[in-house]
Amino acid sequence: MTPSIADPIISCANVTISYGTFAAVRNVFLDIPKHKVTAFIGPSGCGKSTVLRCFNRMNDLIESFRLKGNVLFHGQDLYSPRVDPVEVRRRIGMVFQKPNPFPKSIYENIAFGARINGFKGNMDELVEISLRRAAVWDECKDKLQESGLSLSGGQQQRLCIARAIAVEPEVILMDEPCSALDPISTLKVEETIHALKKNFTIVIVTHNMQQAVRVSDMTAFYNAVEVEGSDGKVGYLAEYNETKEIFNNPKSKDTKEYVTGRFG
Template sequence: MVNASHPTITETVLRTKNLNVYYGSSLAVRDVSLDIPPRQIVAFIGPSGCGKSTVLRCFNRTNDLIPGARVEGKVTFHGKDLYGKGVDPVEVRRRIGMVFQKPNPFPKSIYENIAFGARINGYKGNMDELVETSLRKAAIWDEVKDKLKQSGLGLSGGQQQRLCIARAIAIEPEVILMDEPCSALDPISTLRVEELMQELKEQYTIVIVTHNMQQATRVSDYTAFYNAEATEGGNKIGYLVEYAPTEQVFNNPMEQATRDYVSGRFG
């Protein structure tokens, strides 16, 4: 049993304490405890099947949408239990936005992609202004300002992903979760999204799952390394090995497994 090493974090936006996640009767992730600080980028790294995306989805309750998924332990947002009685998962997802691996614009105009969520959430301000501000924050305004009535599906992959980031920003979250946001993108688009993350962290807390270790070193302030152990039934159980400032995880990790992973010995 590995006890993950942890950085000293004085202010916490999100926290998990002894988090276990089950899919049906199978334990998928065990005993994850970590603190996410405000306006920083935290990267989750590790081999496939170690629970990175599962833990990420716990933060905005998108695991609720998977039949049979169940969470034990504590997940808090500014100290409030996200799975407590009376907590509305839709409101959780408004405060804690999500950008997925594959860009998924709505089959609507670029303008409506941004306006739609804000409208549903009862936004009463100047919609044109919100659309422009969100697209500017996502560093895509100059590329789309003359074609706002055209379908978001007509954009390139990298532009679609930045449109999805703009859509997440438009509902004014505090946290943006990103599940391998660049895995479907070319290197130039990846660079644009990485630069964008650095700009966004001035206002938002970002948690990113990535298989790209170079990306983790380039963009994140803290890195959590997960690993998995095989069960007798052939399943995998993910667990947190080490969580520390990114520089430490990659240059001077505490755990041998972390050292082996970041040096490319497995994974």
């Protein structure tokens, strides 16, 4: 049973994702609310990142990828032949597990994407606004012409968030964005996520239960089961609800055991 969400920004309608003949995750029904943070949690191999990447068609880059069902963005099927994947990725940005700044200046990390997307406004202003929104402006405002690779890991991750913001997406996907960071950098990224949801919808994959509690409004718990005749475990959406309900009053025994650390 999933909660009823009025006017979701992204919806999965009976989505099954396969790689070749192997179904990585199946039968997902899920509505993502606007201007909220939704966390995906669950053990390794349950399909969290696979579902996340289908929202901006990153899985298209894997030759064996197949999707059944519908992924809707504002009610439009993202996998329709009429939809341009490049435009999907502009409107639904992504921040990866490991910070990956371009080997360019801090300034150009922000300006590059905006420029190729046809931005005609004041670039200096856009760079500053994007870095401010990602809470990294004060740390790099005096070295904008230095390489983005010269920043610390936490600063690099916030630079990557600023880079995603600069092209004005509606949704930002984050695949374990703090897993490679120290606790202080993690806290700064989490504070940034809180501030960003005023203007963006955020979906985050995390293995950190405390992080899910701290940053998210909604939580989706994925699990996996052995399926006879399959090449391995198949992921599925086990429970989806407000974060406080998932952690304080889970409906499923598996959810309760996972969030209390008994498995995973």
